[in-house]
Amino acid sequence: MDSELTLRVDGVTHDLEVDTRASLLDTLRQRLGVMSPKKGCDHGQCGACTVLVDGRRVLACLSLAVAQDGHEITTADGLSADGEEHPVHRAFVDHDGFQCGYCTPGQVCSAVGVLDEFARGWPSAVTADVAAAPELDDAEIAERMSGNLCRCGAYKGIRAAVAQSNAAGSGAGTDPAGRSR
Template sequence: MTTEGRRIALRVDGTEHGLAVDPRRTLLDLLREQLGVFSAKKGCDHGQCGSCTVLVDGRRVLACLTLAVTCDGGEVTTAAGLAAEGELHPIQRAFLEHDAFQCGYCTPGQICSAVGLSAEFADGRPSHVTAPVTATPDWTDAEIAERMSGNLCRCGAYPGIVAAIRAAGGTP
């Protein structure tokens, strides 16, 4: 380890970065303070609200609880990085079409969580409400609500959020 920190390499929203980080630095602080990537929001900074949700190697994580050094060699995708070649991701389009936001503060985390949820469905991974646990999960409101329960919306835009995720169902 150097005096500046540990050297890591990671790709954030398609851009390669090699940098020194303090081993205690969270992924959220690295994104916002070192890389100037502000899509992931700092809400509670305790892993309780989900505003900081991003995808690391396709899986959703709470960036405020994830140490940046654990992402060495990984692919980090924020809500801003989901749009490919100027085209919104289907989940992003569905959020717009279903008014799935009000103030918008939680929206990037909600969108990343919804993309991660879609991948979980595609993989056939059950949740607490999947019955029986060996069944392929269905795109029900209860299944979506359970999987999105770690992402809070102070404005109460949940009906639009669930509708958007159901409408975009099957689009990881």
């Protein structure tokens, strides 16, 4: 059974008719040609398909496209505003936070989501005092990014990129494209 829906992806509105069983990932890649989110495991275990839906991290392989009707979807490609590199992109380059690059789009989207969650004061599983504002140290970054796997093992660079982005304020009070809210 097909359903009509509207997806706003990286600032562009798309009116589609899709099978109600189609994943957001397959819809993005196969119907819209948006190749930034990758199909890694297709079971929600690797994070290569991570996108931002209304600014929150979502595994696109586990989300139905029809569930995202009317929502704002941002991929790693859509993070750049007006052709300018997003600060998280720059930090990944600065710290060699990628090797083969397959997981990088999901890692970048997850990092943007992590920075926003941290800026909102949301604790993680390793936050010592959930009533206090968390400190974004290496353990916090590792825990918050743990849903994104890197088969090349670039975790040290990824954590350094998230830390640099946090120090630069690349999440607090901004939308996914890095613009002030």
